[in-house]
Amino acid sequence: MATISLIGADVAACEKPPTEVDVVVVGGGFSGLKSAYDLQQAGLSTVVLEAKEAIGGRSRSIHRQSGDGIIELGATWINNTTQPRVTALVDKFGLDTAVQYTAGDAVFQGPDGQARRIPPGSPNAGNEEDAAIEISLLGKVDAAAEAVNITYWKDYPEDQDVTLDEWLAKSGYGNSSHARGLAGHLARALVGRESHETGVHYLLDYIKSGLGLVSLNSEDEGGAQYLKIKQGTTSIATNLAKAMTPGSVLVNTPVKAIKQHKDVSIVTAQTGQVFKAKKVIIAIPTNTYREITFSPPLPKKKETLVSNTKPGIYGKMILSYNEPWWRDAGLVGKFTSVSGPLCFSWDTSDPSKSQYSLAAFIAGDIATKWHALTDEERKSSIISHLESLVGEDLAGKARDVLEINYAEWTKEEFIWGAPTSAMGPGLLRKYGDALRESYGNLHFGGGETAYEWKGYLEGAVRAGERVAAEVIEALGKGQK
Template sequence: MAPRDDRPDASSYAGSSLQSFNLPVAPSQVDVVVIGGGFSGVQAAWDLQKAGLSCVLLEAKHRIGGRSRSQQLQSGPGVIELGATWINKKTQPKVYATAKRLGLDMVEQYTESDEVWQLPDGQVIRASPDNPAAEQVIEFNRALYEVIESGCENNDIRKFDEFPTNFDVSVETWAQSKGLSDVLGKASMTFFTGAVVGQDASEVGMHYFLDYIKSGGGFISIATEGADGAQSLKIKQGTSAIANGLADEMKPGSIFVNSPVDSIHQTNEGALVQTATGNKFSCRKVIVAIPTNTYEKIHFSPPLPRDKMALVSRTKPGIYAKMILTYSRAWWKDLGLQGKFSSFKGPICFSWDNSDETLQQYSLAIFLAGSIAAKWATLKELQRVEAVVEHLTELVGPEHGHLAHEDILEVNYVNWSEEEYLDGAPTSAMPPGVLSKYGLALRRPFKHIHFAGGETAYEWKGYLEGALRAGSRAADEVIEWAKQEGLVKKVSAHL
């Protein structure tokens, strides 16, 4: 049983020949340099090349895909998701259309049977219709929904400076003012903020949190599965196949991995971008498509504007880890469970079934978030696995708990807070007052630099859909400039 697996992702499942990754001599002059090979950066570079602009994509890590990490199992057939997992046909049209065009196979998330919840006092409840104790779970979910939806009603995700200053306190303080002040209320709010942005309720500003929830269609959309939920469809080949598929359609040799950017020096005519490997690119425009909290790894000359620096310095990466336990059989289904275990106590915060019945691959995807994930990360390697498996045993119960640690074929995990050049997942968060005061600087271009990345999306920020939209938005800004300069005559329609 291997505690983790650092092999490359399952790019071969996207039909990728990896020809885009061959590294020829770097061109000294291009129209645009895109920094960051996550979904947003790949989409931006794809759009620019389709518009007829010369463009290179620089990725610091050894692979593209950002916070998506699809990996082939060693113990048998099947692809697991150590990062981004789901898309939605109805509410996320851009990523769905892209996956469809690339010929990827999509299946619905398994949602049949009962869930299991653990309350702050350690009590384990099977949320089945005939269990009276499940009413507690229903009640706190209802209270959480009502409080958050009421806050979203008057929040405009495109007008950051109109949010009432007196309401822009921490999520924890705001929730207490709305009646979620008992132990269960506090725990449920921290559980939800951790699940959504990877930070505890005391660390996140209410304006930012409401903006994030509304950008994803509201509480029900963010928290559920099915036709209207964010956890709707899985991609059999893995979400990384989307990024790899777009890369395969780009000009060979235009993507450079293992190329972290050291500096961006802007001049009147454009910019000079230099990597840690010594490559230099002279360009007219730059698109920065990396997490906001990682801008500090790049030396900007001249320095970023004051409001942009304030935003960057105050943005916090989400604290997140994801572990996939792969078994010889889906024992949770045998017990009438759907594989959805949620706990206010931890280390497991929540989980979903990540199986592929057609390949006889049976996996549970387990998430750890916020301060719970931070505490878990202090453990040694094998202790991390042990802590998760032992907690799963507790959640299953004394009669069947042994199934959680029997017949484990493979263990894989990523602690995203330890991932270099990302530093966290699934997104970043802002404390009180930051979005209202500095939000306009989030997407605003700075001279020849434009900004993408999933956090800069208006809709679905922090999700694959938002990342693709943000990449296209930044590309559109550059393409509009190129049209005015006479560099391109017409632009192909986006997907």
């Protein structure tokens, strides 16, 4: 294989012959890197083309400016029991983990605007009637999700293949403002979209893929937010890249075009570099396929998915303090609001490094409005909202921020959203099989193609392993 520098060279395609490899992987996120690693372990020459200046996809770990500690602007948590694939990588690279803080009450702000302290295991509702509705609704959502087949979509009932809002009304909860608020929050938190535009089949499939609502919303031993990686989640990506053939991972190399010729594909980057490969793995968000010119064009079913899949509208802000004032006040750091701008949060502190941080998430239409603010307005809006959520006694402490870091994932070039994408009604049932279906020399990975743990690091790793195995089998290579 020809030598490839880490940073793509600005050379015209005609000035340099194509770099020939067995496989080109488009996308240097967790899925693309894991597939490339597996392919190289199987003896296949492989190059990864990452459009952005750094690898890791929707993971972004940075060093805190005001002291020791890691700030996670993207993916943050793993679970060593329910997420074995990503845990295996953490163990392989000798990374350290810390258990998520769980002691104290949560705070919930419902449609009535009142912020209430919620003891562990209690409903969010402020009265018995709403509490009964909440328990009933969440139980119904969990039961409906459990009934979904996450590997076969065509048998989902057509009369139930509606938006989450419509499903809510069909299920008898449409007149409850508390139920509508919870449903809206659920869609925003999980897929970054509103309940009126999210297909309930897609949302239920997503919930089932993450082992249910309790798993997705909790931080105990069975929860999705159980362990943090002390070196940062991006360290998994960088260790994967280091374990691969030197020079085989290129950053700042967005792909412009992919042309198939029988058993060979020509991949052209915006840098002018050209790659010739037997197989190409597409491991980027579905909504970004449109930034690549495919020749011949993608099949109609896949093109329909590309045209209609919507990236999650998402932002994440980390507020760091000199002290864990919420812990001192008996709060766990979970602040939830159905109106925002702070939609939900978790404590992301590392006491061993005197780092005390809250991670605030902004999602859906709330995030759209937040994105339109100035930098100072974005910061002050979250701080002001946090002040109102904790009340007058703690407002001063909430205001006394040491450091602020944030990412607007909706505005991230070559990604355009987080933590995943969403589909409207009918799309998964009609076109779900096309999501992972290969096309000629093209094979499709990326976190959205995972069966389990969509939107999580575990799902991205699993998707990478699946598509790598698919390519290895297609090329007739046995894994070493």
